[in-house]
Amino acid sequence: MVHFTTVIKRFDKQGDKTGWTYINVTEDHAGKLLPGNKKGFRIKGRLDNYAFEGLSLIPMGGGNFILPLNATIRKAIGKTKGAMLNVMIELDTKQIAPPTELIECLEDEPAALDRFNGLAPSHRRYFINWINEAKTDVTRAKRIAASVNAMLKGWDYGTMIRSLRDDKTDLMEL
Secondary structure, rough: EEEEEEEEEEOOOOOHHHOEEEEEEOHHHHHHHHOOOOOEEEEEEEEEEEEEEEEEEEEEEEEEEEOOOHHHHHHHHHOOOOOOEEEEEEEOOOOOOHHHHHHHHHHHHHEEEEEEEEOOHHHHHHHHHHOOOOOOHHHHHHHHHHHHHHHHHHOOHHHHHHHHOOOOOOOOOO
C-alpha cells in the first residue's frame, strides 16, 4: 500500500481532459505499485475516508500518472480543487467476469466472441459494466444483443453507443 498526501487539481485546458479534476500520482508512487510500468492500470484504496476499487491511473508521460476524481468521488470526499487529500492506494488485480448470458450469446457467433476476447480488458469492461447496470431483465437482454451486434460489426463501445443514439434508440430503455 502506497500512502501520500497531495493537492486536488483541475485541468484548465488539456485537450480531452479539459475540466477534469484529478490528483497526480508520481512515477515514484506508481513504481511502488507496478515497477517499470508506463501504461494505465487499475488501483483500489482510500481517498481520505472514501474507499474505492477499480479506478484507473492514466499515464501522463515520464512515468507519472493522474487519478481522475469524478463527481461521485468529489461529493463523497467533500473536496474540490486546491484541497489536500490523504491517499492510500494499491494495485487492484480483481478481474471482472463477463455475464454468463453474454458469453453464451457470443459463443453462438464465433467472430463476435473472437472480437470481444481481442479487446483490451478495459474495453471489455465497458460492455460488461453497461450490461451489469441494467435494472430489468428486458433491458439486460437488449444490451447483450446490442453488444453482440457491435462485436459482429467490429465496433468499440463508444461507436455502439453513438449508433444507438443516432438510430434514436431509447437509451433510457437500454
